[in-house]
Amino acid sequence: MSDAASIRAQTLARPAGRGAQIGRELRRSQAAYVLLAPFLILFVIILAYPLLTSLYLSLFDATLNQTPTFVGLSNFVRLFTDGEFLGSVRNTVYFTVFAVIGETVLPLFLALAMNARLPFRTVLRTAYFLPVVSSWVVVSLIWSMMFGQQGLVNGFLQSVGLNIQPFLSDPNQAMWIVISVSVWKNLGYYMVIYLAALQGVPQELYEAAAMDGATKWRQIWHVAIPALRPVIYFVVTITMIRNMQLFDQVFIITNGGPLNATLSIVQLLYRHAFVNLEFGYGSAIATFLLVVLVVLALVNRRIHDLIVQ
Numbered sequence: 001m002s003d004a005a006s007i008r009a010q011t012l013a014r015p016a017g018r019g020a021q022i023g024r025e026l027r028r029s030q031a032a033y034v035l036l037a038p039f040l041i042l043f044v045i046i047l048a049y050p051l052l053t054s055l056y057l058s059l060f061d062a063t064l065n066q067t068p069t070f071v072g073l074s075n076f077v078r079l080f081t082d083g084e085f086l087g088s089v090r091n092t093v094y095f096t097v098f099a100v101i102g103e104t105v106l107p108l109f110l111a112l113a114m115n116a117r118l119p120f121r122t123v124l125r126t127a128y129f130l131p132v133v134s135s136w137v138v139v140s141l142i143w144s145m146m147f148g149q150q151g152l153v154n155g156f157l158q159s160v161g162l163n164i165q166p167f168l169s170d171p172n173q174a175m176w177i178v179i180s181v182s183v184w185k186n187l188g189y190y191m192v193i194y195l196a197a198l199q200g201v202p203q204e205l206y207e208a209a210a211m212d213g214a215t216k217w218r219q220i221w222h223v224a225i226p227a228l229r230p231v232i233y234f235v236v237t238i239t240m241i242r243n244m245q246l247f248d249q250v251f252i253i254t255n256g257g258p259l260n261a262t263l264s265i266v267q268l269l270y271r272h273a274f275v276n277l278e279f280g281y282g283s284a285i286a287t288f289l290l291v292v293l294v295v296l297a298l299v300n301r302r303i304h305d306l307i308v309q
Helices: 002-028 030-057 074-079 083-114 121-133 136-146 152-159 171-198 203-211 216-243 248-253 265-275 279-308
Strands: none
Touching (some): 002 030, 074 279, 083 171, 083 216, 083 265, 136 152, 136 171, 136 248, 171 248, 216 279, 265 279
16 A cells, blocks of 8 residues: 555656756756747747738638628639739749759859869959849849830840840740849859858868879769759758849839749739739739749758758
């Protein structure tokens, strides 16, 4: 009987002991929570609350001057029957594919060149990085003036006897101009990421490959590229996520034109939510984009794990 009573007493004491331990840990971490509080408050106000509100509004017919009406999944049904939305998805995917290729491959070659012992190497690195710290508004305005009907590029073409081009008035050319400005502006950013990884590759590996008779290109292919593989997948992931949120450059350079040829998902969201004040439909577009980005990130992470292993 005494054994049963002691076992019962120990069982009842365990939760209290565990609770007391948790309490001690919380008291010990008070300073950390105080330091984290500003970030957590901003996170809730700026990110978490708007995100949850957007998910909530996506189920409603909500505009500025009327009480939100619950419509269930009607906004999402409308999405996939809206030709303008489907066109924006095609444009965004097209842009993302070629921008990701450009922003992954070109900075890699540039980093390999800037990692070599070149004259004025520091000046060149700085020059390539300058567009990164420039405002998207300034860069987009400059490119729109360069490729305008009476812009610098058409002026040059005329001066050498070639026909002027429509550029921003042509659907195919306009999209490629948007892709080009995006790759050009982000070139230096990803170059720095690759450079940091390249400088972490032991020099002894290059020397060993050279002693085995490997040429410079074989050293790059068999030494540098394998060492950069995790960084390459990191760059692919962040470029994919960033480019799926295409907005600034198309808003300023083409405003989605001509004939919606450069209209992106985020710009369509902006039109419906902030121009037409269709908050419910705009929130449904935002929710769709959120799901796509999460899926892309998870798929890319899985592919990375499989290949790295």
